[in-house]
Amino acid sequence: MIGAGAIGLGTAWHLAQQGHDVSVYDPRLNQSVDREGSANDLSGTSASLGVLMGHVFRRSSGRGWRLRRRSMELWPQWIETLQAHQPDLRLHPGLLQIAEDEQAAKRMEALAAQRVDLGLQMVTNADLAAVWPTARHGGLHSRHDGRVNPLLLQRALRQALAEQSVELNAMAVDHLERNDNHWRVHRADGDSSVHNLVVLCTALHSDVLLEPLGQARPMTPVLGQALSLELTTGPTTWNNWPSVLVDQGFNLIPTAPGRLLLGATVEPGDRASEDPLTLMRNLNERAPEWLRSAKVVGHWSGLRARPVDRPAPLLEELEPGLILASGHYRNGVLLTPGTAEWVAAEVEQRSLEQA
Ligand SMILES: Cc1cc2nc3c(=O)[nH]c(=O)nc-3n(C[C@H](O)[C@H](O)[C@H](O)COP(=O)(O)OP(=O)(O)OC[C@H]3O[C@@H](n4cnc5c(N)ncnc54)[C@H](O)[C@@H]3O)c2cc1C
The missing domain is CATH 3.50.50.60 (FAD/NAD(P)-binding domain)
Structure with missing residues (x-):
């Protein structure tokens, strides 16, 4: 190997x-x-x-879907066995994707209808009020997708x-x-x-x-960046929050009271942009005030390998x-x-x- x-x-x-x-x-x-x-x-x-976006994958056939489905089937057993070595290793369940527009909401609705058995469900703006009040088109909740800590x-x-x-x-x-x-x-x-x-x-x-x-x-490198944030205002606990919230390709991951990770999905090239805070600004007006005012306590970047x-x-x-x-x-x-x-x-x- x-x-x-x-x-x-x-x-x-x-x-x-x-x-x-x-x-x-x-x-x-x-x-x-x-x-x-x-x-x-x-x-x-x-x-x-370590976000596991398995069941929310858009396609329902082909190798990509089969690999995702099978991986999601295997994860619980993997984690259970590996916990013998790292008791804190867990499968953090629950992933919520916010719909960006009406078209995205329609697509999500179709997926949720097909994959009820896999734990997909639409949520309304009213359901989201306590978590993500800027949502305008609802979102898709996936019960079994979520996250593992990659470290x-x-x-x-x-x-x-x-x-x-x-x-x-x-x-x-x-x-x-x-x-x-x-x-x-x-x-x-x-x-x-x-x-x-x-x-x-x-x-x-x-x-x-x-x-x-x-x-x-x-393969080409595609840079990704992540911030570790400490909130100065806003939610002190993450009650009602999923393990991962995805809005416009940004992942928000609560890690402890008043702490979260924020990651950007795609940035072509292999150089980190100069100001990591632009990541947050890019949340296109949808970033709540508590996120804008959060203190950056960690910042890192890495390269993804995309086949040509x-x-x-x-x-x-x-x-x-x-x-x-x-x-x-x-x-x-x-x-x-x-x-x-x-x-x-x-x-x-x-x-x-x-x-
Ligand atoms: C910021 C960021 C966020 C991401 N978020 C997610 C996410 O939420 N969920 C997800 O599923 N994926 C995510 N990814 C993608 C994911 O990290 C990669 O797809 C995955 O880590 C690839 O794993 P790997 O083992 O192939 O590569 P790597 O983890 O890069 O490991 C490759 C290893 O090969 C070694 N190596 C290279 N050349 C040699 C050599 N000649 N001899 C010996 N060893 C060698 C390197 O030292 C390295 O340790 C993210 C990526 C980035 C950058």
């Missing part, structure tokens, strides 16, 4: 649970999973907010892997070499080892390893024994369990072919 973000760690854990002999490589493995002190050099997973998730997965005696190498992989039916993994320290199978979970850095092999899967000319994520066996599980763009945390299961099925398939 090359790369130890949510995708690499989660996939390694799933494979190890199935009895596979797994090694993980990532130079970040000798750093603690934290945002302090490294706000400008975070992996995608550590920068992320606790990574800590739990690292601990679970260490307990399963998975080899954790705090080392970058420099290049890969085909070796008959095997792969030689050359590490940055000049050492190398041979593996039956390589899974690339290296997000934006995947092409560095793929291009010398004659493979290319270009291909839908996210990139899940492919590129050649025998070389699996790519990268390019998860905006939903890598959400799609971790489904991705791990997909990789395990590929590994199984390969073992059957070789038997």
